[in-house]
Amino acid sequence: MHGEIDQVRNEALAALAAAQTSSALAEWHSHYLGRRGVLTQLMRQISQIPPTERPAYGQAVNALKEELSAAFTARQQEVSAQELAQQLAAETVDVTLPGRQPTLGTLHPVTAMIREVTGIFARLGFQVVEGPEVEYSAYAFDALNIPQDHPARDVWDTIYIDSPGREIVLRPHTSPMQIRVMEQRQPPIRVVVPGRCYRYEAVDATHEWHFHQIEGLAVDEHITMADLKGTLAAFARQLFGQERRVRFRCDYFPFVEPGVDFAIDCMFCHGEGCRVCKGTGWIEILGAGMVHPQVLRNVGYDPERYTGWAFGMGVERLVMLKYGVPDIRLFYQGDLRFLAQFSRTTVW
Numbered sequence: 018m019h020g021e022i023d024q025v026r027n028e029a030l031a032a033l034a035a036a037q038t039s040s041a042l043a044e045w046h047s048h049y050l051g052r053r054g055v056l057t058q059l060m061r062q063i064s065q066i067p068p069t070e071r072p073a074y075g076q077a078v079n080a081l082k083e084e085l086s087a088a089f090t091a092r093q094q095e096v097s098a099q100e101l102a103q104q105l106a107a108e109t110v111d112v113t114l115p116g117r118q119p120t121l122g123t124l125h126p127v128t129a130m131i132r133e134v135t136g137i138f139a140r141l142g143f144q145v146v147e148g149p150e151v152e153y154s155a156y157a158f159d160a161l162n163i164p165q166d167h168p169a170r171d172v173w174d175t176i177y178i179d180s181p182g183r184e185i186v187l188r189p190h191t192s193p194m195q196i197r198v199m200e201q202r203q204p205p206i207r208v209v210v211p212g213r214c215y216r217y218e219a220v221d222a223t224h225e226w227h228f229h230q231i232e233g234l235a236v237d238e239h240i241t242m243a244d245l246k247g248t249l250a251a252f253a254r255q256l257f258g259q260e261r262r263v264r265f266r267c268d269y270f271p272f273v274e275p276g277v278d279f280a281i282d283c284m285f286c287h288g289e290g291c292r293v294c295k296g297t298g299w300i301e302i303l304g305a306g307m308v309h310p311q312v313l314r315n316v317g318y319d320p321e322r323y324t325g326w327a328f329g330m331g332v333e334r335l336v337m338l339k340y341g342v343p344d345i346r347l348f349y350q351g352d353l354r355f356l357a358q359f360s361r362t363t364v365w
């Protein structure tokens with residue numbers, strides 16, 4: 018019987034030394050020391066042993082059990098230390114490896130231009146306000162002195178919303194906000210209004226069916242055309258360079274009198290005449306004028322007391338001029354090769 022105990026001892030210790038992983042160790046433990054393990058079976062065999070030899074046999078089995086338990090604990094410590102070392106080696110963090118560059122989005126060039134322009138006017142004392150893109154005809158046309166039969170109201174130019182009762186349009190310009198602002202406030206007024214506009218338009222290199230404008234409005238006592246000229250010249254020089262020359266020429270919009278178009282000398286040819294300015298040396302930037310007395314009356318202002326001026330400019334056109342973009346459609350095609358080129362434009 019003692020021979021069998023020795024044999025079990027030798028086998029168990031050899032198997033323990035051969036176990037390299039914690040799962041192999043767990044298997045070893047349940048095979049030898051588990052409830053139905055080899056040691057339990059050895060102990061059960063005690064009934065087959067002559068009574069006189071039983072105490073010695075029992076002691077020998079118990080001694081083996083203790084020895085194997087101690088050997089198991091020691092081996093377990095070794096194996097878990099080895100496993101930890103392997104894991105650490107496999108999961109080493111190389112702190113000298115350069116980080117991965119995150120892909121950051123950038124502002125759309127039109128958004129960046131809106132921020133740049135409104136920033137210039139904010140520094141000149143203008144407040145930035147926004148208004149609805151879906152607008153009553155009464156604001157988009159009537160209150161702006163645009164009569165029922167004006168060609169701009171034609172269904173070929175304006176997108177109408179099906180609306181029984183009050184006529185509703187997708188605003189074709191930001192000028193209705195002149196009316197909304199004046200209805201809600203009393204002078205002095207100095208606002209700029211950026212926003213999206215819609216026109217029923219055949220899309221080409223310079224026309225989109227949706228685009229952005231920035232409206233400006235200043236109303237107060239004693240406001241004159243000289244204020245308009247000074248403000249627009251200061252604006253254009255901040256955006257396109259201090260050396261810019263400016264030009265005002267007569268133009269017609271029903272809601273201003275007199276009306277002007279405002280141009281700067283071409284920054285590509287310095288007024289010599291080139292492809293961008295179509296040989297004229299000048300680039301038209303916006304429409305403007307003194308607010309028509311009828312428009313002031315429409316919002317309840319006394320035109321004898323108050324005067325004002327307004328302007329409206331196309332944002333896409335400004336970006337095209339400033340960065341030499343040849344086709345307005347590029348802005349809305351979602352082509353990242355185009356958009357990524359503006360990642361360094363002003364952001365704040």
Ligand code: FA5
Pocket residue numbers: 189190191192216218223224225226227228229230232270273302303304305306327328329330331332333334345
């Ligand atoms: C107007 O919309 C007037 N409301 C501007 C104004 C305001 C005049 C206040 C006087 C006082 P106009 O239709 O010219 O004007 O449009 C102004 C600018 O919007 C144009 O110069 C152009 O830059 C831009 N724009 C107009 N239609 C389109 C279009 N289909 N696609 C892209 N930009 C456009």
